[in-house]
Amino acid sequence: MKIDRLLAIVVMLLNRDKISAAELAEKFEVSVRTIYRDMDTINMSGIPIASSQGNNGGFHILDNYKINHRFLTLEDMISIVEALKNINGVLDDKNVEMAMEKIKSIIPHNKKSTFDLYFKQIFIDTLPWGFKKSEKENIKYRMIFRALKENRCISFNYRNSKGEYIFRRVEPVTLVFKGFSWYVFSFCTLRKDYRIFKLSRMDELEILNEEICKPRISYGEYAKTEMPQKVPVKILLKFSEKVRYRIQDYFDEDEITFLEDGSVMVNTEVVEDSWIYSMILSYGEYVEVLEPRHIRKIIKEKCKNIIDIYS
Incomplete structure (x- = not known):
């Protein structure tokens, strides 16, 4: 993808004094003419690219820009590659995989060990525990x-x-x-x-x-x-201490009050829909809706319906 190539070219220019159009064309498997167009695009984005002719010629970013505007740190590179890795875990796109390899290949040699260490310390899995990708x-x-x-x-x-x-x-x-x-x-x-x-x-x-x-x-x-905004309702819930660990996972600290008998009160605001009813029911006998009364009534009716199924 063009955006990945442009990003990789910018990073290469930030980490090198000079690089030729032929070298870039070979690395990214495009024509020299495409590289020249890429340079025009990068220039238009506000990054000043200069070129020099001759045997030692090539493209480079103006020195004063490199000194004052070095915007991609090692941590930035780690974040970019980590994001691409997790996107590719879903999309399995060869272009994304190639972009990761290109960015990793331009990390300065003296920083590669640090990069490898940081990269191993971060892993993102969007699936809940016990679930597998379909x-x-x-x-x-x-x-x-x-x-x-x-x-x-x-x-x-x-x-x-x-x-x-x-x-x-x-x-x-x-x-x-x-x-x-x-x-x-x-x-x-x-x-x-x-x-x-x-x-x-x-x-x-x-x-x-x-x-x-x-x-x-x-x-x-x-x-x-454009998206319709539902007005949240205030809700007061009383939980058993047996589900205290779950409460702290889902509610903010300032919404939670711990009582002397070990039970927990939660005073929060929610968008009322079928999802919130399901969330309350997921706590089974370890939660009671105290307010508002109409949600308490809805949960009571749903519990009766569940009892009827198992009667």
Whole structure:
């Protein structure tokens, strides 16, 4: 990918006095003309690139810029490679893997041992304990990522939160990881509006030959201005000391009060939906909803329904 190549070139220029277009072209497996275009792009971004002719010629970043604006430290490189590694764990993209190798190859020799040490100290696994990656889900990630790169529409059958099973044709915009789940933010041609679809609810996913022509807003813009904002409700929960370890995992310290008998009070605000009911029920007999009364009533009814199932 071009952005990975540009980043790697900048880092190489920061760590070397001079490098030729031919050497860069060979390293990144592109033409010399492409390297010259890359240099123009880097210059336009505000990083001053100069060139010199002759046997010892090549490209270099102006010295005063290198001295005052050396913006990629060893820690920056570690963070970049770590982020790429975790992205590639989902997408399994050869371009991402190549970008990691390129960045690692330009780390100064006297810093490689430090890099290796730091790199081994960081590992990110987005799955909860006891869960394994689903190959079926991995295929969906890769297909949607491919559609995004190729600017193509996708179609799938989707089961929504109402239990409806509907065919959708969408123009994908962004892959979103939120709350331990993957989603795709898209423009839905059925609803003529933006929608967010959970990958695990998709079946019969296909990449279509239709290209996306109309520019779309970003997920960040949508989340700030278009996404409906639910008003949170105050809730007071009383937990048994037997689940104290879980409470400290999910609630802030200033929301928690420890009582003399060992029980725990939690006073917080939540968005009321089916997820919060499920979260409360997950604590079983070790939690009681004290306020508000309508949520207490809903949990009571759900408990009765559970009893009926097992009667």
